Amino acid sequence: MNPFEYLRANDHQSAIDAATSPAAPARFLAGGTNLIDLMREGIEQPRLLVDITRLPLTAVEERPGGGLRIGAMVRNSHLASHPIVRERFPLLSYAILNGASAQLRNMATTGGNLMQRTRCYYFYDTASHCNKREPGSGCDALDGFNRTHAILGASSQCIATHPSDMCVALAALDATVNVEGPGGARAVPFADFHRLPGETPDVDTNLLRGELITSVDLPGSSAGLHSVYRKVRDRASYAFALVSVAAAIRIVDGRIAELRLALGGVAHKPWRAATAERALLGSVPTPDAFARAADAELEPAVPQAHNGFKIALARRTIVAVLSELAGLGGGAQ
Ligand SMILES: Cc1cc2nc3c(=O)[nH]c(=O)nc-3n(C[C@H](O)[C@H](O)[C@H](O)COP(=O)(O)OP(=O)(O)OC[C@H]3O[C@@H](n4cnc5c(N)ncnc54)[C@H](O)[C@@H]3O)c2cc1C
Numbered sequence: 001m002n003p004f005e006y007l008r009a010n011d012h013q014s015a016i017d018a019a020t021s022p023a024a025p026a027r028f029l030a031g032g033t034n035l036i037d038l039m040r041e042g043i044e045q046p047r048l049l050v051d052i053t054r055l056p057l058t059a060v061e062e063r064p065g066g067g068l069r070i071g072a073m074v075r076n077s078h079l080a081s082h083p084i085v086r087e088r089f090p091l092l093s094y095a096i097l098n099g100a101s102a103q104l105r106n107m108a109t110t111g112g113n114l115m116q117r118t119r120c121y122y123f124y125d126t127a128s129h130c131n132k133r134e135p136g137s138g139c140d141a142l143d144g145f146n147r148t149h150a151i152l153g154a155s156s157q158c159i160a161t162h163p164s165d166m167c168v169a170l171a172a173l174d175a176t177v178n179v180e181g182p183g184g185a186r187a188v189p190f191a192d193f194h195r196l197p198g199e200t201p202d203v204d205t206n207l208l209r210g211e212l213i214t215s216v217d218l219p220g221s222s223a224g225l226h227s228v229y230r231k232v233r234d235r236a237s238y239a240f241a242l243v244s245v246a247a248a249i250r251i252v253d254g255r256i257a258e259l260r261l262a263l264g265g266v267a268h269k270p271w272r273a274a275t276a277e278r279a280l281l282g283s284v285p286t287p288d289a290f291a292r293a294a295d296a297e298l299e300p301a302v303p304q305a306h307n308g309f310k311i312a313l314a315r316r317t318i319v320a321v322l323s324e325l326a327g328l329g330g331g332a333q
């Protein structure tokens with residue numbers, strides 16, 4: 001274990017000031033379910049841990065227009081079981097309950113879930129080359145065992161995937177991430193929060209140095225949609241997604257009037273399936289139309305040696321989920 005300093009913050013500003021102090025690199029400590037593992041493995045080596053568990057960021061508050069503001073320190077279990085979430089944004093509840101275990105969800109927080117790091121084996125194995133862990137060192141996943149890796153938006157530097165279930169639902173629900181930092185407060189649309197790997201796979205998000213996630217907003221426009229989260233994985237519990245699909249739909253007069261579709265397990269960030277959404281908007285919901293839209297979304301997919309199955313799996317899961325939502329049965333194609 002590398003030596004580090006510990007500081008408990010009592011308010012936002014002292015947390016932000018500490019995280020930008022000369023003692024940096026610093027990390028905020030929330031539930032600790034990812035960060036502490038990474039520190040034990042020597043992958044994260046902060047010089048300063050800023051404990052944010054006492055910050056008043058634990059509220060789930062209704063917003064004008066039917067939206068919701070979720071404090072960054074709201075625990076995953078609390079959020080999944082919150083009556084308003086279950087009633088108006090059940091997609092979020094389903095996605096959270098598909099992740100980790102009850103014990104982990106009791107500790108894990110909203111902010112920490114957004115910031116959790118990839119589960120790529122080579123990222124965790126410090127004997128391997130990994131551009132995300134050590135920029136410029138190479139990527140052993142490219143020629144290694146890459147069954148769980150990305151098929152969309154990857155680069156020659158990194159083919160890791162984002163592991164979160166909750167974030168796939170937040171992508172579909174058009175969430176906004178509220179942050180505060182040395183430069184003040186700003187709101188980041190969810191689609192711009194996480195990054196594709198490009199040439200800098202070590203940078204997971206567009207959060208700036210010292211910025212603290214304070215809350216996540218769900219717009220009222222996402223409330224009340226008919227929705228499903230389906231996670232396909234190797235085991236029925238306690239496993240990360242090979243492919244997951246978050247979908248929310250509104251059908252009016254036999255046509256798709258509104259559709260939100262996001263994929264997990266396929267890219268370095270939660271993947272909003274905008275191409276498929278555009279293809280389906282205004283059309284009559286049929287399994288064939290869903291399959292054509294899935295094909296269009298997955299057309300740019302690039303498989304690695306061991307994960308080509310993800311393309312077919314994503315296609316089938318999209319068709320099955322949308323068919324279920326449209327009342328056409330949820331069977332795979
Ligand atoms: C065995 C196991 C299985 C799991 N399975 C799943 C799964 O199936 N699906 C899934 O989605 N997740 C899964 N997880 C991951 C789990 O959901 C995350 O570990 C958890 O959400 C992280 O939240 P935390 O509060 O514990 O974050 P921490 O570990 O405290 O922090 C993680 C990162 O977030 C940063 N951070 C935390 N809060 C803030 C903030 N407010 N502002 C800025 N930065 C912040 C920290 O500095 C750190 O870099 C699993 C974890 C484990 C250990």
